[in-house]
Amino acid sequence: MTGTVEKTTIKLFTVAELDPVLTCECGQCFRWNADADGRYSGVASGRIARLWTEGEDVFIEADGDDLPFWRDYLDMETDYAAARRSLDGAGAYMRACAEHGAGIRILRQDKWETLCSFIISQCNNIPRIKGIVERLCAAFGAPIPGADGVYAFPAAERLAALGDGGLDFLRSGYRAGYILSAARAVASGKMDLEAAARLPGDGAWEALKALPGVGDKVANCVVLFGFHQMDAFPVDVWIRRVLREHFPPGFSPAQLGEYAGLAQQYMFYYARTEGRA
């Protein structure tokens, strides 16, 4: 232990407003995992926290100084009940998804980590994505004080310094080259993620797509989960199927409005868990 860190526990919300299981398991993040006691431990921006439910109440344990960070990360200022109501007009299937996923919040994740993680996600499955991300963090991330064996997500500058082949040990396949080139673009300033996030309209999405290995889908994930533009609507194989089977031909996700991205997350989670929930 490098100095004692004062842990603070506070009640955040009710489970209807923030469900740790749904929020951590809906596929938006890769560094939150259930402990043996069912509590979720997560790492973000070099900080650690635990989330759990007691009855209807949700608690967080973290360094006291970090609580403002976690409030922002958990998007506590957004009214998700109102967001769900805005989707009421999108049909019975949409309402079923929203009811099933109530408690999902769209986390305000680090931009670089989100970009890197969703580059890794392409044509891959979630357990393997998590494994690759953890190997990346353990190899190049800063150790987090007071948490043995837990590492921050590595800075782009750290990865940019690697030579070609420097990520072979990740076993991330053809995605390794994409990670390196994204790291170099970010570290050199050629890709300014903060500036990109402020571009109006589809500007952020267009800017991200300039990176090799970032296409329509990954760019949308970064815009939604990293830039918190809640109208972004990533379309993958699951969502393609949902749109085909449950929405009329010619339906445009833009019709879902400013919370289309939240709707997408409800659909994704529903499609992946219905019948085994």
Next chain:
DNA sequence: GGACAGGAAGTCC
């Protein structure tokens, strides 16, 4: 048992 196809939050040429 071990080979093999199919698929996994896709993208590129």
Next chain:
DNA sequence: GGACTTCCTGTC
């Protein structure tokens, strides 16, 4: 439309 890395599953 095929190739691309790696890994896991189901099938024969």
